[in-house]
Amino acid sequence: MKAKTFKGGIHPHDCKHYSNKAAVEDFPAPEKVIIHLSQHIGAPALPIVKKNDVVKKGQKIAEAGGFVSIPMHSPISGKVIQIAKFPHPTGTIQQAIEIENDGKDEWFSKLKDEENYFNLSVDEMKNRIKNAGICGMGGAGFPTHVKLSPPENKPIDMIILNGVECEPYLTSDHRLMLERPEEIIAGLKLIMKIVSAKRGFIGIELNKKDAINLMKEKLKNEKNLNVVPLKLRYPQGAEKQLIYAATKRKVPAGGLPMDIGAVVQNVGTAFAIYESIRFQKPLINRITTVTGDIVKTPKNLRVPIGSSMSEMLDFCGGTNEEIGKLISGGPMMGFALPQIDTPISKTSSGIVFLSKKDVDTVHEQPCLRCGRCVDACPMNLVPTFLAETVRNGMYEEAKKMNINDCIECGSCSFVCPSHIQIVQWIKVGKLEVGKLAKKANEK
Amino acid sequence: MNLLNISTSPHFHEKIDVKIVMWSVVGTLFPALIAAYIFFGWYSIFLTALGVITAVATEALIQHFRKVPITISDGSAVITGLLLSFNLPPNAPWWLPVLGSVFAISIGKQVFGGLGYNPVNPALLGRAFLMASWPVQMTTGWASKLAKASVVTVSGLKNSLIAGSGNESLQNLITSATPLNLAQQIRGDIADGVGGEAYRTIFDNLSSLDYIKSLFWGNVGGCIGEVSAAALIIGAAYLVYKHYIEWRIPVSYIGTVIVFSWMLGGIDGLFSGPILFHVFSGGLILGAFFMATDMVTSPVTKNGRIYFGLGCGILTVVIRLWGGYPEGVSYSILIMNLAVPLLDKITPQKTFGYRKKN
Numbered sequence: 001m002k003a004k005t006f007k008g009g010i011h012p013h014d015c016k017h018y019s020n021k022a023a024v025e026d027f028p029a030p031e032k033v034i035i036h037l038s039q040h041i042g043a044p045a046l047p048i049v050k051k052n053d054v055v056k057k058g059q060k061i062a063e064a065g066g067f068v069s070i071p072m073h074s075p076i077s078g079k080v081i082q083i084a085k086f087p088h089p090t091g092t093i094q095q096a097i098e099i100e101n102d103g104k105d106e107w108f109s110k111l112k113d114e115e116n117y118f119n120l121s122v123d124e125m126k127n128r129i130k131n132a133g134i135c136g137m138g139g140a141g142f143p144t145h146v147k148l149s150p151p152e153n154k155p156i157d158m159i160i161l162n163g164v165e166c167e168p169y170l171t172s173d174h175r176l177m178l179e180r181p182e183e184i185i186a187g188l189k190l191i192m193k194i195v196s197a198k199r200g201f202i203g204i205e206l207n208k209k210d211a212i213n214l215m216k217e218k219l220k221n222e223k224n225l226n227v228v229p230l231k232l233r234y235p236q237g238a239e240k241q242l243i244y245a246a247t248k249r250k251v252p253a254g255g256l257p258m259d260i261g262a263v264v265q266n267v268g269t270a271f272a273i274y275e276s277i278r279f280q281k282p283l284i285n286r287i288t289t290v291t292g293d294i295v296k297t298p299k300n301l302r303v304p305i306g307s308s309m310s311e312m313l314d315f316c317g318g319t320n321e322e323i324g325k326l327i328s329g330g331p332m333m334g335f336a337l338p339q340i341d342t343p344i345s346k347t348s349s350g351i352v353f354l355s356k357k358d359v360d361t362v363h364e365q366p367c368l369r370c371g372r373c374v375d376a377c378p379m380n381l382v383p384t385f386l387a388e389t390v391r392n393g394m395y396e397e398a399k400k401m402n403i404n405d406c407i408e409c410g411s412c413s414f415v416c417p418s419h420i421q422i423v424q425w426i427k428v429g430k431l432e433v434g435k436l437a438k439k440a441n442e443k
Numbered sequence: 444m445n446l447l448n449i450s451t452s453p454h455f456h457e458k459i460d461v462k463i464v465m466w467s468v469v470g471t472l473f474p475a476l477i478a479a480y481i482f483f484g485w486y487s488i489f490l491t492a493l494g495v496i497t498a499v500a501t502e503a504l505i506q507h508f509r510k511v512p513i514t515i516s517d518g519s520a521v522i523t524g525l526l527l528s529f530n531l532p533p534n535a536p537w538w539l540p541v542l543g544s545v546f547a548i549s550i551g552k553q554v555f556g557g558l559g560y561n562p563v564n565p566a567l568l569g570r571a572f573l574m575a576s577w578p579v580q581m582t583t584g585w586a587s588k589l590a591k592a593s594v595v596t597v598s599g600l601k602n603s604l605i606a607g608s609g610n611e612s613l614q615n616l617i618t619s620a621t622p623l624n625l626a627q628q629i630r631g632d633i634a635d636g637v638g639g640e641a642y643r644t645i646f647d648n649l650s651s652l653d654y655i656k657s658l659f660w661g662n663v664g665g666c667i668g669e670v671s672a673a674a675l676i677i678g679a680a681y682l683v684y685k686h687y688i689e690w691r692i693p694v695s696y697i698g699t700v701i702v703f704s705w706m707l708g709g710i711d712g713l714f715s716g717p718i719l720f721h722v723f724s725g726g727l728i729l730g731a732f733f734m735a736t737d738m739v740t741s742p743v744t745k746n747g748r749i750y751f752g753l754g755c756g757i758l759t760v761v762i763r764l765w766g767g768y769p770e771g772v773s774y775s776i777l778i779m780n781l782a783v784p785l786l787d788k789i790t791p792q793k794t795f796g797y798r799k800k801n
Contacts, residue, residue: 012455091449168455240795253796325448331455338446352454359448360456366559368461370738371689374745379795382743385787402794410453417464418559424451 003206005231006245008378010411012234012332014207015168019291019298024175026302027315029076029101033306034086035061036096039345040135041142042068047097053080058282059108060133061097070133070143074099075284075304077106087342089328091335096343099306117278118186122194125277132276133346134283138162138173138237138266139329141347144273147265148194150258156195157261160246161188161202161270163211164230164237167330170350172287173267175300177204177211180271181218187270188225190277195263200225202267203246205232234332235409239264241378253405268349288312288344292353294319303344309351310340324356332410365418373412373422379405383412387422390429395436398429406430461558464687464738465518471678472525472733478661478671483533487667491528494540498524501548509553519558523547526566526734529668530726530773531573534584539577543569563780564737567773574768621664622649623725624769626717633710646710650717658723669729672722679732688736691748692755696731697722699756708764727759730772740780746790747783754779 038044043065055061055074062072081098088094114120120128130145150156161184165173177184188200202219204212206229215227228246230236240251242264249260257264265273268286275281284305291298296317303312309326313319327334328342328351344351373383381402389398403426412422479487502520506513515521527547528540547569552561574581626649629642648654657663661671669675682688701718708716721727735741735755742751755775762771 010457012457244795250796252798253794255796323447325450325454327454332453334452334454336447336449336452336454338449340445340447354454358454360450360454362460365461366557368464368559368738369741369743370464370687371741371743371745371748372686374743374792375686375689377792380792381794382792384743401791402797405794405796408452410455413453414455415457415459417459417461419456419460421451423453427451 003229003231004245005233006236006241006378008376008380008411009233009235009241010376010414011232012168012414014232015291015293016171016174016207018169018293018295019289019300020171020174020208022171022175022297022299024179024287024300024302027304027307027312029105029304030307030311032078032081032098032100033074033076033304034096034098034308034343035072035074035306036086036088036094036343036345037062037065037072038088038094039072039141039305039347040070041140042066042070042146044095045069045072045133047083049080049097051080051082054078054102055080055099056106056108058111058284060131060282061099064130064133064143068143068146070135070145071131071282072097072133073282073284074108075306076101077104078102087337087339089335089337089342089345089348091328091337096306111279111281113279118190118193120277125190125194128277128280129273132272132280132282134269134272134276135346136266137268137272137286137347137349139333139347139349141345144265144269147263148191150195150263154258155261156197156258156263158199158201158247158263159188159191159195159197160228160242160262160264161200161267162237162239162242162264163202163204163208163215163267164242165208165349166205166234166237167332167334167350168234169291169352170289170330171291172289172300172349174208174211175289176271176287177208177267178214181214183274184267184270185215185218185222185225186278187265187272187274190273191263191265191270197263198224201228201246202226203228203230203236203242205230205236207232235378235407235411238378238407238409240407253402283346286344286346286348288348289350289352290316291350292319292355293358294321294323294355295353296320305346306343308341308343309337312344312351313340313353319353321355323353324359325354327352327354332414333408360419362419364420367418367420370417372415372417376411376415378409378411379407381406383422383426384416384420386429387420387425390425390432393432395429395432399433399436403429403433461517461519465522467682467685467687468733469518469521469525471681472522472529472668474674474677475529475668475671475729476525478674479529479533479667482661482670483667487533490531490533490535490537490540491525491667493537494528494531494544495521495524497541497544498527498548501545502553505549505553506557511557514558517558520548523552523565523569525668526564526729527569529729530566530570530666532581532584533667536580539573539580542576543573546572559739561739562783563777564734564740567734567777567780570773571777621725621769622654622658622720623763625649626720626724627763627769630708630710630764643710650720655719655723658720663724665724666726669726672728675728675732679728682732682736688732688738689748691745692736692741692752693731695749695752696735696755696759697727697752699753700727700759703757703760704763707760721760721763725763725770726772730759730776731755734773735776735779740783742783742786742790744787744790744792746792747786750786750790751779751783754782
């Protein structure tokens with residue numbers, strides 16, 4: 001199969017065999033859910049329920065806190081216990097709504113089915129997406145209705161669906177593509193209609209040949225829709241790398257895909273868009289992979305948003321040995337969480353359990369200047385110099401070396417023989433560079 | 444509550460560390476060591492062992508006195524000792540590798556703070572020190588177990604030449620020199636109008652396919668570790684494959700030597716130089732794959748590495764053709780080592796998405 005790719009990057013073991021054969025199972029509605037107000041990029045949602053309110057499944061419980069924000073809905077029917085701080089899947093502690101299940105499973109308003117959903121007006125489609133509270137489901141969580149509203153001077157000519165899933169372990173997008181291909185394609189067509197794009201691509205890596213073949217089969221009569229097989233390489237799922245791999249277009253530094261006429265959406269997001277427009281269904285559940293070599297039976301679960309990770313693990317039979325690390329997301333860019341009873345959010349594509357022996361405890365050694373990080377960097381930066389300048393507090397220098405262009409994919413740290421925490425240094429540096437910029441503005 | 448380990452991403456790491464990289468380099472130098480045994484016998488192995496042991500002991504001792512963790516197990520001192528010894532004549536006196544290693548590790552490496560901080564390749568610095576202090580011991584003693592290897596292959600013809608001419612200086616020249624030495628002198632003499640046809644024939648024979656074969660396998664006079672290009676290439680191929688050394692430096696280095704030796708290295712004017720002779724003789728293969736690629740003392744940026752190899756290549760050819768020494772690999776690398784900070788600065792990476800530099 002002829003496959004494309006980008007420059008730089010790494011080849012971690014994909015570790016997908018644990019769960020890529022496991023068909024999606026429904027995770028039963030839990031006793032209680034914790035719905036975070038900030039599951040996306042942008043302003044947190046504002047709660048519109050209070051303690052002891054009775055809510056139903058699909059009922060809006062928090063509204064968007066601005067244009068770049070999304071509303072939240074209850075995935076179960078039950079009672080609001082409290083609005084308080086809870087552990088967040090990014091490792092922080094944030095405001096969330098706790099809801100207790102009453103077991104009735106009553107919908108707030110019955111789901112409709114509009115057969116001719118494709119003929120709705122673009123404004124109505126966007127409205128439905130906005131009301132459904134959809135954000136990018138691949139990880140970053142940018143509000144989808146914003147991404148689908150490019151300014152008029154930025155025409156979009158192509159949509160790329162991201163079915164790359166380059167993070168090791170995760171298989172939720174893979175399973176979704178295998179089990180719901182028609183819905184994903186319908187979502188793609190809807191997105192193309194919304195931004196009036198002519199062409200659509202679905203980028204899939206070669207370790208998912210079954211998904212590539214299935215999608216090709218489904219698209220064989222579509223002239224303007226194509227599957228783009230991609231070589232196995234991390235971080236191909238990163239927006240800029242995916243666009244480059246599929247089309248050889250480069251997103252300018254500091255710019256967005258829309259600057260070169262492209263919009264990238266995760267396949268999961270496309271599916272949610274389809275459901276929101278056809279059935280007016282709010283985003284209240286998603287597919288999440290529960291995996292890791294110590295999990296007894298790794299699974300792909302359709303989970304109500306706000307379910308506890310520990311209950312999901314129990315549903316998969318628990319672990320064979322003591323948990324070394326719990327990662328929300330994939331092991332390359334995900335967050336290590338201190339608490340196992342953290343709820344999942346709209347962006348939780350997977351939770352990975354690592355054993356004690358997988359926890360890297362090697363100490364940083366001096367840089368050998370081997371340049372492996374330079375070769376691995378998909379943004380063509382010099383990671384070791386960035387880390388070094390930040391370590392020495394030379395933030396102006398770091399800025400000149402384009403520290404802000406780093407996408408924090410972790411390829412540099414992955415290949416570093418001295419085990420230098422390059423990404424961590426760069427994250428620190430970005431914060432400090434931000435402070436410098438702020439100070440300069442004040443003056 | 445039972446809390447779990449946390450850290451920033453990535454939580455996944457390639458199975459690699461400094462030790463793995465360094466010991467892989469040591470391992471890939473073993474074929475060359477075996478070649479040294481085959482061509483020069485046990486004494487060359489003994490010299491190499493002395494060099495390695497001294498290097499490791501020096502590193503341990505200095506780290507002990509510096510009150511820093513002793514890191515001899517990381518293999519980097521072993522490499523320095525190995526490479527230094529590889530640069531010595533096979534019949535050198537035993538104290539040569541010892542003094543060289545002490546100097547290489549102490550002045551070449553630990554003075555600057557140890558692994559990762561040395562500005563130039565310690566092994567090469569050690570060699571330069573020996574070359575400056577004991578030039579006679581460093582440039583004699585090439586004779587090999589395979590009886591006068593340097594003549595054996597240029598042989599039949601040469602023997603008749605020597606016998607026929609009764610030219611004693613020519614006789615001495617051939618029996619004592621390494622191939623590069625021979626080539627440099629002949630080339631110089633021809634340029635000066637001395638030697639005539641006999642010299643020309645020898646020069647032609649140096650670049651003949653038969654002789655290149657001997658060079659490639661290592662059946663010639665030369666330093667302990669650099670005679671067998673074949674043995675070195677086997678090891679280097681593994682390192683490149685594992686990405687423990689990277690291809691840009693050796694490719695640009697050897698490429699430059701090819702171009703310039705072809706252009707300037709001949710005796711019949713421009714573009715008549717014996718390319719393969721220059722590639723496989725002397726320390727080029729060892730230098731290009733194992734010493735110029737020393738991570739610590741080569742540029743970090745991709746283009747920097749290309750220019751680094753280019754500089755090494757030009758200097759090597761210049762020294763070989765017109766310099767005071769027959770071989771220029773080690774000095775060219777040393778000089779380019781010093782240019783590394785500059786190269787890193789003037790060859791910034793073009794970040795993805797930037798059209799041109801503003």
